[in-house]
Structure formats: structure tokens, C-alpha cells
Amino acid sequence: MQAYVDTIDRITPDMVRLTLTGGDLADPSRFVMPEATDAYVNIALPPEGAPYAAPFEPAEVKQTCPRDLWPVRRRYTVRAWDPASCTLTLDFVVHGTGAAGRWASTARPGDVLVLEGPAGGYRPDPTADWHLLVGDESALPAIAASLEAVPEGALAVVRLLCDGPDHEVPLTSPGDLDVVWLHRSGGAEDADLLAEEVRNLPFPRGRVHAFVHGEADEIRALRRHLLLDRRVPRADMSCSPYWRRHMDDEAWRAVKGDFVAAMEAEVA
Numbered sequence: 563m564q565a566y567v568d569t570i571d572r573i574t575p576d577m578v579r580l581t582l583t584g585g586d587l588a589d590p591s592r593f594v595m596p597e598a599t600d601a602y603v604n605i606a607l608p609p610e611g612a613p614y615a616a617p618f619e620p621a622e623v624k625q626t627c628p629r630d631l632w633p634v635r636r637r638y639t640v641r642a643w644d645p646a647s648c649t650l651t652l653d654f655v656v657h658g659t660g661a662a663g664r665w666a667s668t669a670r671p672g673d674v675l676v677l678e679g680p681a682g683g684y685r686p687d688p689t690a691d692w693h694l695l696v697g698d699e700s701a702l703p704a705i706a707a708s709l710e711a712v713p714e715g716a717l718a719v720v721r722l723l724c725d726g727p728d729h730e731v732p733l734t735s736p737g738d739l740d741v742v743w744l745h746r747s748g749g750a751e752d753a754d755l756l757a758e759e760v761r762n763l764p765f766p767r768g769r770v771h772a773f774v775h776g777e778a779d780e781i782r783a784l785r786r787h788l789l790l791d792r793r794v795p796r797a798d799m800s801c802s803p804y805w806r807r808h809m810d811d812e813a814w815r816a817v818k819g820d821f822v823a824a825m826e827a828e829v830a
Contacts, residue, residue, distance in 0.1 A: 563592055564617045565650060567673040573653070574729045577699065578666045579641065582650040582675060593648075598682025599708040600773070600800070601640040603652070606633035606676040607665050616674040633676070636662040636811065639703040640680055653703040660811050684773055684800040685711060691768025692717040693737070696756055696784060699724055700804040701775035702731065708773060712737035717766060721759050723752075723776070753807065757783040761791070771798050778803035778814075782825045789829045796830070 563586035571579045586592045595601060606620050612631050614623060620633050642651040654666035686693050686708055693712055695705045705720065712718045714736040723744045724730060730743050744759060746752040757780055772794055774784045785801040788794040803821060806814045 563587075563678065564674050564676050567669050567671050567675065568649065570669060570671065573731055574699075574724075576655055576725070576729060577702075577731075578654045578656050578669075580652050580654065580666060580669060582652065583648060585674075587650055588648045593680070595640070595643045595645070595680055596682050598685050599711045600684040600704040600775075601643075601680045601682035601707075602637050603640060603650075603677045603679035604635050604637050605662060606635050606678070607661050609634050609661070616676050618676060620676065620678075634661045636660070638662065639701075639707070640682075641703040641707055655699050684708070686713070686716075686718075686773075687771040687798075688713045688716075689769075690716070690771035690798070692719065692766050692770055694719050694721075694760075694770050694772040694774075696721045696760060696772070696774045697776040698722065698756070698780075699729065700777075701773075704775060705773065706731070706733055709733055709735035709737065709739070719763070719766075721756060721763070723756050753777075753779065754783070756780050757787060760784055761787055765792060769798065770794060773800045775800070775802045776804055778806035778818075778821055782821075785825065786829050801825075 565582040565585040565587045567580055568583045569581045573579050608615055609631060624632055638652050638654065640650060641653045654663055656663040656667040693716060695708060695718060697705055702722065705722070709718055712735050716737040718735055718737040718739050720733065720739065720741040721744065723746065726745050733739065733741055744755045772788060774781055781801055781803045788799055789796065803818070
């Protein structure tokens, strides 16, 4: 599938919001948005030195090009979908050396983006007594979209990690929001900020539905805490590592499957 860049907005120093429209987004038989609030699409980008440019068919490229010239695939959470205008909104973190961030930082209206999907698996459970949503910038689009689906009046406890006040974004919800932004200091203690915050959090009474996504080692520690110390049932949480500290995109993709398997095996 393909879509076209419509608008570009820098919403924080390190995050760019792109709206996409046209192309296959206007075909309801091809682009079907799930009910999940962590819905994502897989985007495909030509690697450096590729003899082709968007639009392209990934299957055809794989048949005609060596593996090192195959499209670079990255997964991005859908921040918003407007079925009336067939407009898709994606937020890109643009610091670092990631291929998708580099592309987003230089994108222009009219540029073509090749994508697959969407799919997803989480939505706030309307029968839960309260909701816990924890993550960093990489999880922010999913958390923001999920908060908009929290039932009216339901408590949503949100803990977010970012680089500073200018990296915060407004969050809205029909629910009763309890939001705390944690700021990195640049020291080794940053690696445990989110987990320590949740360990010290007084849990409200009742059944919680938890969404915990972000840096791999932080998510592993938080998952262990929720399962073992808080006795949250596995079925009442969504835990996913999006990236890992000290690894670039390709290195993380190479080991992610093994990491997730080990994480889930240590506390089933």
C-alpha cells in the first residue's frame, strides 16, 4: 500500500507528526483500522544506495535486488485515524540514527510512503476499575490514543519519561487523568526512573488494566514487578519492548524475538 504526506508538524524537539492521505488509505477494502488503540502500520523505506524510490512494491524489490538493498521496515503506532477524510496520523521520534526518523525529519508534502497494515492488540478494558499506562516517547502515540478511549470518569494513571518539559505534550481523556512526567537527567539512574516510580505508586483499589511499553530493560523490570509484586494477572496487562538502550534499530530487531521469549519465560 502507499499514501502521501499531507502535513508535517514538529510537536516536540524530537518528535515530528505527519498526516498521510490518499493512495490506498481511501480504499476501505485495503486499509481497515482495527479497534485497538495501539494500532500500528509497518512502513517500508529504501535503504541508502537503493536503485529505487517510493512508490515501490516490496515483493518485487526482494525478487530483483540483493538482501542489503531490500526495504527497511519499521513499525509505527497510529496516533489517529479519521475515516471521514481517510487521514492517518503518525508521530516519529527523530533523534538518533534510525532510518524512519531520518526520513520523517526530511519528509515533504507529496512524498510517498509505502506501508503495510494496520494491526494492533490493546484497547482500554471498559470493565476495569482503573487504568495504568506507562512508557517513554516511543510509547507516547499509543498512550495518547488509548487515553482517548478510556471510559468517562474512569481513573487513568499515566507515568511518562522524556528528556524535559519541552518534550511533554498535552494529553486528553474522557477519564480522570493522573499524569506525571519524569525527566531524564542524563545519568545512569535514568534507566530505572519509570520502574522506581511505579514501585512507589500507591495502587488504587480494584482491577487494573495496564499498558506498559517502551525501552526493553525498563519494560522487563516493570512486567516482573506487576506480575510478582502487584499480582496483576497476565491477561490484564500489555507489555511490549519497542527498543533497547545502546542498540541501534537493526541490532535490536536481530535480538528482539529472543529477548521477548526470555522476558515472558522468566515470569509466565
